[in-house]
Each structure stands twice: as structure tokens, then as C-alpha cells.
Amino acid sequence: MEKRSIFLVVVVLVAALLICGCTQSEVAATEPPQTLRIATTTSLYDTGLLDALTPAFEQEHNAVVQIVSAGTGKALEYGQRGDVDILMVHDRARENTFLEEGYGINRRVFAYNYFVIVGPESDPAGIRGLQPEEAFTTLREKGIEGTEGVVFVSRGDDSGTHGKEKAIWQSAGYEYAADVQQSGEYYIEAGSGMGATLVMANEKQAYTLSDIGTYLAYQGDLTIVPVVDEGDILLNIYSVMEINPAMHPGVNTSIAQDWINYMVSDDVQQQIAEFGVESYGRPLFNAAAGKADTLGIPAEECATPLA
Amino acid sequence: MIEIAGISKQFGVKEVLREVNATVQEGEIFAIIGPSGSGKSTLLRIINLLEQPTGGRVLFDGTDIHAAADQSLALRRSMGMVFQKPVVFSTTVFENVAAGLRIRGMSKAAIRERVEAVLEVIGLADRAEQGARTLSGGEMQRVAIARVLVTDPALLLMDEPTANLDPLSTETIEDLIRTINREYGTTLLIATHDLLQGQRLADRMGVMIDGTFAQVGLPHEIFSAPRTRGVARFVGMENIIRGRISACEQGLATVDAGGRQVMAPTPLLVGESVSLCIRPEDVTLFLPGTEAGSARNVFGGTVQAIKALGPFRHVGVECGFSLAALATWKAVEELGLHAGSEVQVAFKASAVHVVRDEER
Amino acid sequence: MNEIIQAFFQAIELIITLDPSVMEITLRSLIISFSATLIATVIAIPLGFLIQIHEFYGKKMVINLVQTLYALPTVIVGLFVFVFISRAGPFGFLRLLFTPTAMIIAQTILILPIMTGLTISALTGVDPTIRDTIRSLGANTRQYLGLLVREARFAIIAAIMLGFSRAISEVGAAIMIGGNTQTSAFWTSTRVLTTAISLETSMGNIEFSMALGIILLSIALVVNLVMMRVQQR
Numbered sequence: 048m049e050k051r052s053i054f055l056v057v058v059v060l061v062a063a064l065l066i067c068g069c070t071q072s073e074v075a076a077t078e079p080p081q082t083l084r085i086a087t088t089t090s091l092y093d094t095g096l097l098d099a100l101t102p103a104f105e106q107e108h109n110a111v112v113q114i115v116s117a118g119t120g121k122a123l124e125y126g127q128r129g130d131v132d133i134l135m136v137h138d139r140a141r142e143n144t145f146l147e148e149g150y151g152i153n154r155r156v157f158a159y160n161y162f163v164i165v166g167p168e169s170d171p172a173g174i175r176g177l178q179p180e181e182a183f184t185t186l187r188e189k190g191i192e193g194t195e196g197v198v199f200v201s202r203g204d205d206s207g208t209h210g211k212e213k214a215i216w217q218s219a220g221y222e223y224a225a226d227v228q229q230s231g232e233y234y235i236e237a238g239s240g241m242g243a244t245l246v247m248a249n250e251k252q253a254y255t256l257s258d259i260g261t262y263l264a265y266q267g268d269l270t271i272v273p274v275v276d277e278g279d280i281l282l283n284i285y286s287v288m289e290i291n292p293a294m295h296p297g298v299n300t301s302i303a304q305d306w307i308n309y310m311v312s313d314d315v316q317q318q319i320a321e322f323g324v325e326s327y328g329r330p331l332f333n334a335a336a337g338k339a340d341t342l343g344i345p346a347e348e349c350a351t352p353l354a
Numbered sequence: 355m356i357e358i359a360g361i362s363k364q365f366g367v368k369e370v371l372r373e374v375n376a377t378v379q380e381g382e383i384f385a386i387i388g389p390s391g392s393g394k395s396t397l398l399r400i401i402n403l404l405e406q407p408t409g410g411r412v413l414f415d416g417t418d419i420h421a422a423a424d425q426s427l428a429l430r431r432s433m434g435m436v437f438q439k440p441v442v443f444s445t446t447v448f449e450n451v452a453a454g455l456r457i458r459g460m461s462k463a464a465i466r467e468r469v470e471a472v473l474e475v476i477g478l479a480d481r482a483e484q485g486a487r488t489l490s491g492g493e494m495q496r497v498a499i500a501r502v503l504v505t506d507p508a509l510l511l512m513d514e515p516t517a518n519l520d521p522l523s524t525e526t527i528e529d530l531i532r533t534i535n536r537e538y539g540t541t542l543l544i545a546t547h548d549l550l551q552g553q554r555l556a557d558r559m560g561v562m563i564d565g566t567f568a569q570v571g572l573p574h575e576i577f578s579a580p581r582t583r584g585v586a587r588f589v590g591m592e593n594i595i596r597g598r599i600s601a602c603e604q605g606l607a608t609v610d611a612g613g614r615q616v617m618a619p620t621p622l623l624v625g626e627s628v629s630l631c632i633r634p635e636d637v638t639l640f641l642p643g644t645e646a647g648s649a650r651n652v653f654g655g656t657v658q659a660i661k662a663l664g665p666f667r668h669v670g671v672e673c674g675f676s677l678a679a680l681a682t683w684k685a686v687e688e689l690g691l692h693a694g695s696e697v698q699v700a701f702k703a704s705a706v707h708v709v710r711d712e713e714r
Numbered sequence: 715m716n717e718i719i720q721a722f723f724q725a726i727e728l729i730i731t732l733d734p735s736v737m738e739i740t741l742r743s744l745i746i747s748f749s750a751t752l753i754a755t756v757i758a759i760p761l762g763f764l765i766q767i768h769e770f771y772g773k774k775m776v777i778n779l780v781q782t783l784y785a786l787p788t789v790i791v792g793l794f795v796f797v798f799i800s801r802a803g804p805f806g807f808l809r810l811l812f813t814p815t816a817m818i819i820a821q822t823i824l825i826l827p828i829m830t831g832l833t834i835s836a837l838t839g840v841d842p843t844i845r846d847t848i849r850s851l852g853a854n855t856r857q858y859l860g861l862l863v864r865e866a867r868f869a870i871i872a873a874i875m876l877g878f879s880r881a882i883s884e885v886g887a888a889i890m891i892g893g894n895t896q897t898s899a900f901w902t903s904t905r906v907l908t909t910a911i912s913l914e915t916s917m918g919n920i921e922f923s924m925a926l927g928i929i930l931l932s933i934a935l936v937v938n939l940v941m942m943r944v945q946q947r
Contacts, residue, residue: 080899082902084812093917101897101898102898105898111897111898111899111902112897112898113812113895113897113902113903114895114896114897115812115893115895116893116894116895117893127802128800128801128802128803128806129800129801129802129806130800130801130802130806130811130812131812239916240916240917242916242917242918243916243917246916246917246918265917265918268918295801295802297801297806297807297809298801399846402850404846404849404850427852427854430849430850430852431852434850434851435846435847435850437843437846437847437850438843439841439843441841441843441844441847443844443847443861443864443865444864444865444868445864453848453851453861454851454852457851457852457853457854457857458852498847501847501851502850502851505851505852
């Protein structure tokens with residue numbers, strides 16, 4: 048009896064395998080699609096922007112886009128090892144290093160938005176409306192004092208957002224490793240993506256730093272609200288770049304360049320500017336085209352197609 | 355059919371068999387009897403090619419079985435072995451019995467025919483499709499016998515086939531063994547520690563003690579005339595008395611034993627160390643001062659202990675050496691014997707079996 | 715509490731309406747783990763045989779090692795496979811990272827020790843007298859091994875089942891090697907039950923996680939039931 052049931056399971060699985068194999072090979076029979084591997088910061092993925100943009104590209108270029116969602120740090124690591132073709136990240140300083148070391152080329156800025164400090168409606172730390180540096184300083188002081196309800200959840204995953212958080216701490220005059228990390232029970236390192244960190248902050252009714260896009264995408268499930276959303280330092284710039292084929296000959300440079308040009312194309316720039324309006328009442332991102340001055344970046348890097 | 359010539363076997367430093375010699379005739383039942391651990395199983399395993407001997411040869415119809423590597427499979431397929439532990443494959447009774455035939459690549463129809471016939475013989479025809487693991491120990495052993503029987507072996511090796519079974523199953527298996535030998539003319543080599551089983555089944559037997567045959571012969575020879583002290587002890591000789599031949603005249607020797615002069619027939623010469631084997635039932639008891647009959651050996655002694663033994667009394671007497679006598683309870687009562695009584699023991703010279711001492 | 719019950723019913727709904735993404739993830743999980751189990755079976759059973767039936771120097775140590783690796787942490791396997799197949803690694807040219815193939819490799823490595831070890835135990839569990847009987851019946855080497863497998867079949871099937879259970883329920887290696895990606899093509903994606911549950915839960919998508927969780931539990935339950943039936947024999 049059990050022989051028969053095992054046999055049945057085997058048959059079903061083999062059949063499933065065959066079916067998948069067949070559907071695969073049918074596509075393959077016309078022309079094998081290229082795979083474009085993208086390592087992206089979680090904020091782009093968690094908002095659903097990339098899911099919205101990929102189908103048109105896949106159709107146009109007969110490609111399958113595979114997105115590995117990781118923090119900027121991990122994404123850069125994948126890029127450095129040559130495990131992906133494209134990086135989509137938001138940490139200018141580390142991108143610069145990455146480019147200087149020769150791992151990446153053809154960086155283009157395609158979108159931007161702002162970071163916000165979100166926290167409980169009641170704002171137990173009393174930071175609403177402060178400048179980001181002042182807000183962090185206050186959070187740290189009250190946190191160390193042990194003020195009821197003052198908790199800060201950090202991404203703690205070496206991502207672009209985490210990089211921005213460190214930049215704010217530095218700008219506020221603190222040495223991140225020495226003065227902030229493990230400075231008290233109020234400071235929690237999540238080690239997760241943006242979405243997961245927002246969910247965690249919400250569970251703990253804590254403060255956290257988030258890009259506005261992901262925050263808006265998750266707003267429906269959250270009770271925490273933006274408390275600080277103004278300050279030059281909160282600017283969040285998204286870039287796309289390809290992995291240098293000279294460093295990793297295996298990378299698919301032609302489809303990668305197609306993707307970069309796709310991201311800066313007028314159509315997509317338009318879509319980025321409108322993405323989220325329908326669901327959240329306001330766009331999650333701003334298109335980068337023509338905003339070189341606002342962003343303080345070279346014009347040729349700003350949503351300009353590759354030569 | 356089988357000639358065992360100088361077989362020895364060592365496992366590491368342990369010597370299990372040494373210089374084993376024997377011949378098994380075609381069509382006979384040969385029993386290897388001996389106490390547990392005497393090397394019986396190892397000898398059978400060597401014959402079945404499950405072990406390599408350290409020295410010596412086994413000839414099977416003239417072929418040295420361990421030298422003919424290319425023939426070993428064919429040789430093994432011409433014999434069968436039944437092990438002490440009744441084991442069956444975890445399939446049906448039918449498939450168990452069919453296993454050997456499947457190995458030999460026989461056709462399905464032929465297998466069915468043969469297996470059904472053999473199942474009839476072992477009386478499990480109606481259980482053919484039953485899971486063999488659900489059988490009793492005795493039934494499993496019958497399946498194990500059928501499994502080899504069905505392959506029509508020229509030689510059937512059985513290693514303690516009934517040691518793990520109850521008396522009733524043992525009887526069934528013994529009947530089966532006799533049937534196999536009679537109906538199929540199969541030569542059987544059976545290892546058993548059960549002396550009486552050997553006697554019941556065997557045409558000839560070999561007594562294996564400490565890894566070698568101490569004696570090979572007909573069962574009655576072994577019982578009546580054990581050749582060594584060890585065999586004597588194994589076949590149940592109760593009185594084994596050490597001594598030395600002090601005089602010898604026309605085959606009748608005088609043996610010094612515990613300061614007494616015992617008369618016994620032997621071809622051995624003066625000066626030999628010997629053991630005297632005397633069956634307790636051959637010893638008679640008299641009160642001191644009464645006529646002790648015609649027996650050549652009459653000694654005075656003291657009763658040590660009296661034990662009940664069915665309708666008999668087992669009387670231990672110290673008369674220079676320890677001697678056990680068997681008497682009816684009535685006789686013991688009439689003589690008024692009790693522990694400490696003075697008594698005379700008597701036995702005929704012909705009741706004494708003299709064995710040369712080979713042990714230290 | 716209400717929320718949980720609601721999520722539970724939504725999860726049930728996702729399952730009975732055969733939600734395409736739930737089905738796709740489930741099917742992919744099954745195929746990946748089934749393939750890994752198949753490959754591991756092909757390797758582990760002969761390997762178990764080789765180790766068990768041969769006497770060699772250090773055999774005890776080998777068996778000890780295999781048994782120690784039963785508890786091989788999935789993330790260690792993930793790390794190990796990652797450094798080998800990442801583009802910068804020795805097998806980087808195969809471009810295996812973030813593919814189901816790589817996940818199959820990782821799961822195969824993960825379950826090899828337990829399947830090999832249990833095969834060894836299964837064979838060790840066969841009564842020595844049974845082995846003697848098989849040889850004594852005149853079996854050649856092939857027939858001997860065949861009959862030995864037949865005797866140990868229930869224990870070997872249990873080993874395979876256990877391997878499959880471990881493969882389908884592991885998450886560490888799957889997420890490190892697969893990357894939990896979802897694409898438009900079935901076989902380019904690497905999202906499986908465990909990684910999807912991990913991701914969706916962290917993103918607050920409880921009903922979806924719960925649906926996948928129920929399916930994963932059901933698979934484990936079916937495997938266990940089959941195993942119990944087998945072992946009762």
C-alpha cells in the first residue's frame with residue numbers, strides 16, 4: 048500500500064518537473080531569454096517599483112529580470128564578486144568608492160526622494176519638527192536617560208539607509224561605533240530590510256529612519272508616523288550602475304546597459320514620477336531627469352542615456 | 355564426498371580450529387557434536403565458503419574448494435546451509451523459499467512448481483502468501499530449511515538447527531531432517547551441542563573439543579568407547595579417574611589410581627598415564643564383610659552423599675578416588691546406607707574403559 | 715486574536731482557490747527539494763553501502779564524522795556553497811548563484827550526511843545471519859546487494875523521507891544561495907516555501923505566510939505519515 052502511495056508522489060513530482068521543463072523549453076525554442084540579475088536596495092524592491100517596471104523591459108528585450116533584494120552593502124558585495132549584472136543602490140559615498148575601485152561603471156541617477164524619521168504619534172522623545180541632527184541627538188540623550196517609550200530601530204544591515212543614518216549621526220557630532228552603537232537599550236539594530244524594519248519599529252512603537260517611498264508603501268499597516276521630514280541631509284538619491292565587465296568577464300553587459308537606458312528613458316522617468324500616486328495619493332519617488340542641480344550631481348550622470 | 359584435511363582457523367590470535375580431519379560419505383548424516391564454542395560453526399562456515407581457513411584443505415568431490423576461486427559460486431550453489439538463528443527475508447513465505455532459485459535464474463514456472471512442492475514437505479503450503487516475519491521460530495526454521503532444500507543441494511549444512519527452538523519444533527525439524535536424508539538422499543552435516551540429538555539423527559559423528567575432532571566414529575562407539583578424557587566427559591561418563599599403568603599382562607593392566615590397584619583391559623603399555631572411565635550403573639555396592647561377587651575390582655570406602663535420581667539413588671563414594679554408583683532406592687535402603695557409612699564398591703574389569711591421557 | 719483567525723481564513727482561501735503565486739512557490743519548493751533528495755539518494759545509498767560493507771582503516775571515524783554532520787547547520791552549507799559558486803569563487807563561471815540549481819546543490823549537500831548515515835544504519839540493522847544466508851544461497855555480488863537492499867528497504871525509504879523533510883524545511887541555505895527572488899520565469903525564480911514565509915512575515919504579509927506555512931506543514935505531515943506506515947512494517 049505505502050509502496051503505491053510513494054510511487055504516486057514520485058509520479059506527480061516527475062510529471063510536474065516535466066511540465067515545467069516543457070514550458071521552459073517551449074519558450075527556449077523560440078529564443079532563449081537572457082537573464083538580467085539585479086541586486087537592489089530593499090527600498091526599491093519593497094515599494095514594488097521594480098515589479099512595476101520589469102514586465103515591459105522583459106517583453107521588449109526578451110529577458111528575465113531576476114531581482115535579489117538586499118541592503119546596499121550586500122548588493123555592493125554581490126557586485127564586487129560579480130554575482131549580478133546591475134546594482135541599484137542609494138549610498139553616494141560607497142558608490143563612489145565602488146566606482147573608483149573599478150568594480151562598477153556607467154552610474155546613472157534615476158530617482159530620488161527623502162528620508163523621514165518616523166515614530167509613534169505621541170512622540171515621547173519630543174522631536175517633531177526638529178532638524179534631523181537635533182532629532183537624533185535628542186533621541187540619543189532621552190534614550191540613554193531611559194525616557195519611557197524612546198526606542199530607535201536601526202536597519203543595522205550596512206544598507207544605504209543605514210549609511211544615511213550613520214551620516215546623520217556623524218553630522219550631529221557623534222562617532223557611530225563608539226557613541227551610538229550599544230549606547231543603550233534604546234538603540235536596536237534590526238539587521239533587516241526596510242519593510243521588515245518598519246514592521247519591527249511599528250511593533251515596538253519605536254522611531255526609525257526610512258525612505259519615504261517604503262514608508263508610504265507600508266503606511267496602511269503602520270501606526271507610526273513621520274515626525275521629522277525636513278533637512279538637506281535627508282535627500283535620498285537612487286543610482287543604477289553596471290558591473291564592470293573588465294573585472295568580471297561573465298557579466299551580461301549589453302542587457303545591463305539596456306536596463307540602465309531603460310531606467311533613464313523618458314517613459315520610465317515618467318512612470319517613476321507617477322508611481323504610487325494611485326495607491327498612496329502621492330508619488331513615492333521623484334524622477335531624476337533634469338534635477339542635477341537639486342541633487343548636486345554632475346549633469347551627465349543625471350538620467351542621461353549611455354553613449 | 356567431503357574430505358576435511360588439516361583445517362585450521364585463527365581469528366587474530368585466537369585459534370578456533372586446529373588440524374581438523376574428517377571424511378563425510380555421500381548420503382550419510384554426519385553430526386559434529388561438541389560443547390558451545392568448540393569451533394563447530396566455524397568448520398561449517400569454512401565448508402560453505404563463508405570463511406577462509408588459515409590452513410588445510412576441504413575437498414568436495416575431489417575439488418579443493420578454497421583454491422578454486424572461479425568455481426566458488428558454483429560450489430556454493432551445490433550446497434545449502436541452515437543457520438542456528440531462524441531468519442527469514444522480509445517477504446512472503448513463498449518468496450523466501452524461492453530466493454535461492456531466483457538467484458540461480460530459474461524460470462518462473464519452474465520456481466512455482468518446486469517451491470510449492472517443498473512447501474508441501476515442510477507443511478506450510480497454506481501459508482505461502484503470508485509474511486514470513488509473522489511465523490513462529492520453528493516455522494521460520496522450516497522455511498529456512500525449505501529455502502535450501504528447494505535448491506536441491508548435494509550437501510546440506512546445518513548449524514545447530516534446533517538450538518533456538520522449543521522441544522516440539524525440535525521434533526518437527528528432526529523428522530524433517532530424517533525425511534530429507536531418506537527421500538532426497540541428501541548428505542547432511544549437522545552441528546549440534548546436543549549429544550542425544552546427534553545420536554538420534556547421525557549415522558556417524560565427530561566429537562569436536564577445543565577446535566579439533568577428538569573422536570570420529572559410529573554413535574555407539576563414541577558412547578561406549580570414548581577415545582579421550584574430553585570425549586568421555588562430553589558423552590557423560592561420570593567416573594573419570596586418573597591413574598598410571600603399573601603392570602600389564604595379556605591385555606589386562608593393573609592401574610594405580612589413588613593408591614588402589616584397578617584391573618582393566620587395555621592395549622596400552624606400562625608407565626602410560628591413563629584415565630579410567632566407569633559408568634555409575636556398572637558399579638555395585640556391598641556392606642563391608644559381605645561377599646562382593648566375582649568382580650575383579652573391589653574396594654572399601656565411605657559414602658559421601660546420596661542423591662535421588664528418579665527411581666534410583668546416586669551414591670558418591672570415597673575409596674581412594676571419588677566414585678559414583680547408581681543403585682535402586684530399595685537396594686540403598688536394604689543396605690542402610692547414609693552419608694558416612696562404610697561400604698564396599700565393586701566393578702568388573704570389563705566395565706572399565708581405559709583412555710590414554712592426552713591432556714597435561 | 716481576531717486578526718489571526720482572519721489571516722488563517724484568508725490563508726485557507728489562498729490555498730483552496732489555488733492562488734497562482736502560492737502554487738508556484740509550492741511547486742518550486744517540491745521540485746527543488748525532490749531533486750535534491752533524488753540526487754542525494756543516488757549518491758548516499760551507494761556511498762552508505764561502500765562504507766558499510768567494506769572494512770577499512772578509519773571506518774569508525776568516517777561513520778562518526780557522517781553522524782556528526784547530521785546536524786550540519788544550513789547556513790554553514792549556504793556559506794560553503796556560496797563561496798564556491800559565487801562569480802569570484804572557483805565555480806563562478808557556471809553562474810549558479812541565485813538559481814534553483816544552486817539551491818538543489820546546497821540541499822543535496824545538506825542532506826547527504828543524514829541519508830548516508832541512515833543508509834549505513836539501515837544496512838547495519840540487517841541481521842548478520844540474513845547476510846550469511848544470502849551469500850550462502852549462492853548470490854553473486856550484484857544479487858547480494860540487491861537482496862540486502864530489499865531487506866533494508868524500509869529503513870532506506872525512511873532515510874530518503876527524512877532527507878526530503880530536512881531539504882524542504884530548511885531556510886538558511888535557500889535564502890543565501892537562492893536569494894528569495896521572484897521573476898516572471900518559473901525556473902529563474904528562487905522563492906520557495908521557507909524563504910517566502912520568512913520574507914512575507916517580516917514584511918507583515920501574514921495571511922500569505924500562513925498559507926505557505928500550512929502547505930509546508932501538510933507536506934511534512936504527509937511525509938511523516940508515509941514514514942510511519944513504512945516503519946510499522
